[in-house]
Amino acid sequence: MVQSNLGGLKVAILVTDGFEQVEMTEPRKALDEAGxxxxxxxxxxxxVKAWKFTKWGDEFPVDVPLSQARPGDFDAILLPGGVLNPDKLRMDTNAVMFAxxxxxxxxxxxxxxxxxWTLIETGKVRGRRLAAWPSLQTDLENAGAEGVDQEAVV
Known part of the structure; x- marks a missing residue:
């Protein structure tokens, strides 16, 4: 059993169809196990329907429709990848404003x-260091951010 060091922390996982399944399920599992x-x-x-490597994956219930979600109800946000998911989210004004x-x-x-990708659309990444897939490096640099190909950046 994982210790509950995140007890009470509310985390929004912002996704739409095409998120990479493992990039949502594994962090979600770890967060839930930590409380x-x-x-x-x-x-x-x-x-919402996940993408699983090279084909469509599982479907997951939406807990809170974006139209009803309030950032003040959450303590943190997780933005999983996959190519389809953030490409759709960054074109959705409400999703960008939520992030x-x-x-x-x-x-x-x-x-x-x-x-x-979703964060780039906020115009708020200048001066930030972000872990990202290598193909995003130019996009991040153009937005004034530093993209690094690392597992985690704090």
Whole structure:
């Protein structure tokens, strides 16, 4: 059993269809086991469909539709990658504004793989160091951020 060092922490997991399944399920499992309360937030109602390496993966229930989600109800946000997911989210003004609220308030923001694409659209990544998939390096540099190909950056 994992110790509950995140007890009471509420984490929004912002996704839409096409998120890389393992990039949502494994961090969610770790957060939940550490005592956090995770919620899938999505512009889609009902269920979201994951991408699993080279094909469609499992479906997951949306806990909070983005239209009803308030950043103030959460302590942190997780932005999983996959190529389809952040490409759709960064074109959704409400999703971008939701993510931006966490940056503006200084709350923890975790991104995986292509997840930083959504943050680039906020205009708030200048001067930040972000772990990202190598193909995002130019996008991050153009936005004034430093992209690094590392497992984690704090």
């Amino acid at each position: 956090a309360k995770t919620s899938i937030v999505s512009p889609k109602d009902g269920r 931006q609220a966490f940056l503006d308030s200084g709350k923890p923001v975790a991104t995986i793989c292509h997840g930083p």
